[in-house]
Amino acid sequence: xxxxxxxxxxxxxxxxxxxxxxxxxxxxxxxxxxxxxxxxxxxxxxxxxxxxxxxxxxxxxxxxxxxxxxxxxxxxxxxxxxxxxxxxxxxxxxxxxxxxxxxxxxxxxxxxxxxxxxxxxxxxxxxxxxxxxxxxxxxxxxxxxxxxxxxxxxxxxxxxxxxxxxxxxxxxxxxxxxxxxxxxxxxxxxxxxxxxxxxxxxxxxxxxxxxxxxxxxxxxxxxxxxxxxxxxxxxxxxxxxxxxxxx
Numbered sequence: 001x002x003x004x005x006x007x008x009x010x011x012x013x014x015x016x017x018x019x020x021x022x023x024x025x026x027x028x029x030x031x032x033x034x035x036x037x038x039x040x041x042x043x044x045x046x047x048x049x050x051x052x053x054x055x056x057x058x059x060x061x062x063x064x065x066x067x068x069x070x071x072x073x074x075x076x077x078x079x080x081x082x083x084x085x086x087x088x089x090x091x092x093x094x095x096x097x098x099x100x101x102x103x104x105x106x107x108x109x110x111x112x113x114x115x116x117x118x119x120x121x122x123x124x125x126x127x128x129x130x131x132x133x134x135x136x137x138x139x140x141x142x143x144x145x146x147x148x149x150x151x152x153x154x155x156x157x158x159x160x161x162x163x164x165x166x167x168x169x170x171x172x173x174x175x176x177x178x179x180x181x182x183x184x185x186x187x188x189x190x191x192x193x194x195x196x197x198x199x200x201x202x203x204x205x206x207x208x209x210x211x212x213x214x215x216x217x218x219x220x221x222x223x224x225x226x227x228x229x230x231x232x233x234x235x236x237x238x239x240x241x242x243x244x245x246x247x
Contacts, residue, residue, distance in 0.1 A: 001101055002030045004079030004156070008069035010038035012087035013047050015200065018124065020052040022090035028097040032056045032079045036069040067165035067173040074156075074164050080104075083153035088200045090124060092117065096196050100153050103190050110155045111181070111189035114196035116148035118244075121200045128201050129244040135191050141182060142228055144237030149174040151196040154181070161186060171211060172218035179226050 005023065009016060023033060035048055037060040045060060057076060063069045074082060081104060085091070103112045118129035133147035134140075162181050165173040181187050216234065223230035 001081055001104060002032055002079040003028065003081045003083065003097055003101060003153075004032040004034060004073075004077035005083050005085050005097070006034045006036060006070055006073030006077065007085050007087055008036050008038070008066045008073070009040060009044050009048075009087045010069075011040045011042045011044060013040075013042045013044045015088040016044060016047055017051055018090050019085060019087055020048065022094075023085060024052050024054055025094045026054075026091065026097045027095045028101055031097060032077065034073045034077060035059070036063070036073045037061075038063045038069060064167055065170050067170070068167055071164045071167075074159055077156060080155060081153050082156055082159060084150060085197075086150060086199070089150055090198050092195045092198050099192060099194065100196070103192055104153075104155075107190075109188050109190045110158045111187050112153050112192055113147035113189060114151040114192040114194055116151055116197045116199055117195050118201050119198045121202055124198055124200070129241075130195075131244050132193075133191060136182060136189060138182075141179060141226075142233060144223075144228075144233035144235075144240070146175055146178045147191070148197065149178060150199060151192075152178070154187075158187065169218045169222065171215045172222060175219060176222045179222060179228070183226060 007019060031054060033054045033056050035055055035058045037045060037058065039060055039062045048055060059072055063072065070084060100112050103109060113133055115133055116131040117127045120126040120128060131148045133151065162184055166176050169176050219234060220230045223233050
């Protein structure tokens with residue numbers, strides 16, 4: 001199976017080296033690595049070309065945000081499986097992709113997701129939060145459940161069937177997509193109970209109070225449109241994060 005991995009970048013020179021290094025050392029050989037850059041003004045592209053020999057395709061042009069960039073990557077991906085490696089994230093181990101492919105190969109599955117560690121910005125060995133995605137049951141969607149999106153890999157065929165990211169939600173489109181996919185009845189997702197990705201703290205959706213408010217506002221709209229009782233789901237979505245600090 002060919003795995004298409006998409007990284008969206010914009011002025012990412014400060015963090016992209018670690019991301020590239022974790023991709024470079026993956027033991028799985030058949031990886032199509034796609035960079036979608038939003039016309040960075042720093043030396044992001046130079047760092048990419050210098051640091052990673054496994055880049056397959058690069059797009060560099062203005063976009064409408066990270067989800068627009070990821071959609072562009074999905075559109076040109078030729079792999080059987082598609083996943084994302086954000087520009088401040090790293091694979092937790094050199095065999096992360098190999099583990100994913102082994103799950104896809106083991107049965108009639110069209111999606112896999114796993115666990116994630118939030119790590120300190122300047123020390124990726126220091127875990128701040130441990131996100132255990134857990135096994136899926138449909139009722140969990142009513143309580144705001146979603147797996148760690150950076151660990152979510154799905155087949156190209158399912159993206160073609162279920163659609164890409166909605167640009168209506170600049171911050172919470174990952175939640176919208178997960179809710180749509182897991183509600184569709186077409187998804188055959190398998191949970192891999194291992195840490196697949198390390199994510200630096202301070203992501204775009206949580207880096208300011210204004211962005212947190214915007215994210216919640218988008219989530220309310222998403223929940224309403226998908227038949228989720230938002231007062232309960234919003235509360236539980238936040239409550240379930242507390243234990244991640246103590247795992």
